[in-house]
Amino acid sequence: MSEHFNLTVRSSSHEYGVDVAADGLEVLLASQPDALLIVDQRFVAEPAFAGRRTLSVVADEEHKTLAEVGRLLVELREAGAGRSDRLIAVGGGVVQDVATLTAQLYMRGLPWSYAPTTLLAMVDSCIGGKSSINAGSFKNLVGSFYPPTSVAVDPRFLKTLPEVAIAGGLAEATKIAYCRGPQEFERYLKLEEGFEADPSQLIYHSLDTKRWFIEIDEFDTGPRLFLNFGHTFGHALEVATDFRISHGIGIALGMFAAEQFGSKTGYGASDARLSGHAIALARVDPECSNAGSRLDIRAFEAAFLADKKHGPDGLHLILPDAAGSVAEVVVPRTDAMVAAASEAVDSALAMVVR
Numbered sequence: 001m002s003e004h005f006n007l008t009v010r011s012s013s014h015e016y017g018v019d020v021a022a023d024g025l026e027v028l029l030a031s032q033p034d035a036l037l038i039v040d041q042r043f044v045a046e047p048a049f050a051g052r053r054t055l056s057v058v059a060d061e062e063h064k065t066l067a068e069v070g071r072l073l074v075e076l077r078e079a080g081a082g083r084s085d086r087l088i089a090v091g092g093g094v095v096q097d098v099a100t101l102t103a104q105l106y107m108r109g110l111p112w113s114y115a116p117t118t119l120l121a122m123v124d125s126c127i128g129g130k131s132s133i134n135a136g137s138f139k140n141l142v143g144s145f146y147p148p149t150s151v152a153v154d155p156r157f158l159k160t161l162p163e164v165a166i167a168g169g170l171a172e173a174t175k176i177a178y179c180r181g182p183q184e185f186e187r188y189l190k191l192e193e194g195f196e197a198d199p200s201q202l203i204y205h206s207l208d209t210k211r212w213f214i215e216i217d218e219f220d221t222g223p224r225l226f227l228n229f230g231h232t233f234g235h236a237l238e239v240a241t242d243f244r245i246s247h248g249i250g251i252a253l254g255m256f257a258a259e260q261f262g263s264k265t266g267y268g269a270s271d272a273r274l275s276g277h278a279i280a281l282a283r284v285d286p287e288c289s290n291a292g293s294r295l296d297i298r299a300f301e302a303a304f305l306a307d308k309k310h311g312p313d314g315l316h317l318i319l320p321d322a323a324g325s326v327a328e329v330v331v332p333r334t335d336a337m338v339a340a341a342s343e344a345v346d347s348a349l350a351m352v353v354r
């Protein structure tokens with residue numbers, strides 16, 4: 001039977017509660033009967049939203065734009081939203097990103113609640129308050145912090161989620177647990193065994209672990225940066241495969257590549273359990289089997305070098321360390337290091353098809 005969990009997250013502006021419960025959506029909607037809704041178009045015809053003022057969003061990268069936020073701001077006005085109104089967002093990371101910025105900008109800010117519908121959003125992005133908006137060809141170039149006032153995680157949404165999206169969400173949960181340390185990673189691996197029967201415990205554990213990072217470093221200048229583990233390799237891989245590899249699977253491959261890069265160059269440590277788990281998650285995605293032949297290695301290297309975390313002192317990478325967690329290391333921006341990064345990604349893709 002699915003359990004009910006809750007936790008409280010402290011941000012600099014307010015505290016907010018997160019409920020993980022199988023009736024989470026209904027409870028949230030009933031608690032705010034007049035709130036306006038911003039809903040993934042996929043769910044807009046659900047009976048739960050009938051009779052409510054509802055705006056819809058197409059959940060893809062092409063709609064994660066300032067133009068989409070502008071459209072929602074106008075539609076909110078046309079729907080009669082005033083300064084005392086509240087918003088509820090229902091959807092995955094795309095809806096969350098546009099809703100966060102819309103809520104922050106509308107009449108200088110409306111309180112908003114969030115019901116995540118993807119595993120990635122449930123285990124990771126639903127807390128922390130970030131918005132990330134694409135501009136031109138640049139992914140996540142525009143952003144802000146504007147935490148919700150409450151979060152309702154309703155695991156029933158997972159029933160319709162494709163297997164690849166489940167694996168991608170588990171990759172983000174793996175990342176969070178590993179970044180916190182060996183005990184949390186151990187606990188995550190145990191919870192993952194029971195995930196299908198009851199996802200609530202793993203979701204709660206992941207959010208509780210992420211909470212530590214965002215409460216001590218809300219604005220991403222210190223330890224929260226560790227949560228970029230897998231992202232420098234993974235995001236470059238997404239770009240170099242023309243986004244055929246999804247974000248979550250990119251993170252799984254990126255963690256494996258970071259581990260390979262670290263152990264080969266001596267800047268990091270090897271961890272067979274981490275890399276084995278990451279590859280098992282990536283294998284769920286049939287796209288990975290073809291990704292090797294489609295990988296544009298020049299595009300990979302360009303994206304790897306363009307990561308916004310790098311500095312004038314070198315390439316800033318989050319790599320596994322000898323203590324079974326991660327550390328930020330600065331490696332020289334040399335051809336040899338870029339070649340080692342490409343080899344690490346090649347070996348990740350080779351492992352997936354093996």
Ligand SMILES: NC(=O)c1ccc[n+]([C@@H]2O[C@H](COP(=O)([O-])OP(=O)(O)OC[C@H]3O[C@@H](n4cnc5c(N)ncnc54)[C@H](O)[C@@H]3O)[C@@H](O)[C@H]2O)c1
Pocket residue numbers: 040042059060061064091092093094095096097117118119120121124125128130131132140157158159160161162247
């Ligand atoms: N702001 C943050 O902190 C943060 C963190 C991580 C990722 N992101 C962003 O989130 C986005 C990815 O989000 P995502 O992976 O959660 O998914 P998504 O919002 O991109 O949705 C992916 C697809 O899944 C569908 N979908 C959503 N819920 C479903 C369900 N329950 N059943 C079936 N289909 C469903 C959507 O309609 C869409 O077609 C990226 O743009 C990424 O940059 C933001």
